[in-house]
Amino acid sequence: MEVKIARTAGFCWGVRRTMDKVDEVAASAAGPVVTLGPIIHNPQAVARMREKGVGTVAEVQEVAPGATVVVRTHGAVRTELERARARGLSVVDGTCPYVKFPQVMAQRLTREGYHLVVVGDANHAEVKGVVSFAEGPCTVMKPGGAVPEFKAKRVAVIAQTTCIGADFERAVGALALRHQEVRAVNTICSDTDERQADARALASEVDAVVVVGGKNSANTRHLAEICREIQPRTWHVETEDELDPSWFTGCTVVGLSAGASTPDWVIEGVAARLRDMR
Template sequence: MGMEVRIAKTAGFCWGVRRTVDRVMEVAGAASNPVVTLGPIIHNPQAVERMRAQGVGTVQAVAEVERGTTVVVRTHGAIRSELQAAKERGLSVVDGTCPYVKYPQAMARRLSGEGYHVVVVGDAAHAEVKGVLSYAEGPCTVVKPGGPIPEIDAKRVAVLAQTTCIGAEFERVVGALALRHREVRAVNTICNDTDERQADARQLASEVDAVVVVGGKNSANTRHLAELCRQIQPRTWHVETEEELQPGWFEGCKVVGLSAGASTPDWVVEGVAARLRSLPA
């Protein structure tokens, strides 16, 4: 008798990622010219590789793109100057930015224009945060989740969040800044899917003997899911595919929970679930 596998109802592609991936495949199928994505379309190596097999390439900068190529902006959005460069070169651009990412971009532009010092709670090295910062028209500060909150020389501060930020971290930063500055404007730009997915994962972790979180090792939201689950269920593992699963991890387990990041394709989740079910309980 194999182990029971409980899959979180929010496991796998979120609405925004599915929308972008479908758009890329639609463009690739209809285009007679080359199609590339500006950076990896999503943070999942298996999905990127499958697209490459369909003829969709990846570039890191518009300067690398040859004339006549269609450029697709990835789910995380792009730096404003890169979009401008594509426009100036006359390249065909398909905007695959998730609407939930466009919101913090718009708010960074608007609030900085109103004189606020913009603070983004997130990872400064992440493509989404780089894109959001590029829309600000004044000074910005990035506060890393769990990290120190620097002194900011401003009376008016506006706080935004990376869409995959953990809610408690956004709350911590807003609360700390509220005591330091005369005015703090908090705009919760955390994606609803992120909140729901994290709540599902926490609930699941409390009900099972072990948890497997599936998704790219370079996916911020997947790493956050694994961190949250590990706080509740220490036997939590983050894998990209079923090949990484080790039977020894599940000794004595009868029920295993399975969650997956927003950029994890359904077929990868199903592959991990099938392998788990084949392991002896």
């Protein structure tokens, strides 16, 4: 089969920056190196980091004295950062700059007296981190979900960086009908918009689509959802081992997209298996 790979498939700039930073720290640190949470939402990449001696902890209290703590791409909860510094641990901030933006806006907008609404997944590490920087009332609204009920005259709306633009637009419009003043700040990562547009175009040109990336990666799941709306024969896999030849019966051209946290070598493994299928 012919395999068409999306131009934007694989690591985004922010993820590559963080991965390079972890490699540098691992090579130069005198003591242990750990990341606060999985460095990115890709099990294969995390496993490779483990092979290099980089561990993963869920909380700062698990970190051994003398260790270097690297904050993952998605950022960290503010109190965890404060605990790390209070313990005198060496902290290297690997937060993607595009994730820093909603953190800064959460703090600034709530200081200005707005009730903050974050359009995103309340259980996602990025959103938990953003919410922790709010210094006033804050509500998380699930993309495509019901409009939350609360009393406030002034409301500010921001989004998880991987949010689908249409979901953010719907949330802002719905809130504007309920509150006197609604201020919207678009915190969706520009790479996310470009990657999603690429996925839409790809899905319209092929007989089937494979989206590669961690099952717990929000941006990868969104890519699969977008492709599936256009091309029903869309599958989300983490590695080539999950591919089922029966999915591609009658297919001549298969599209391949990948989340921002998917390593190149994983994408190439899936592409090679697809090309070998008959």
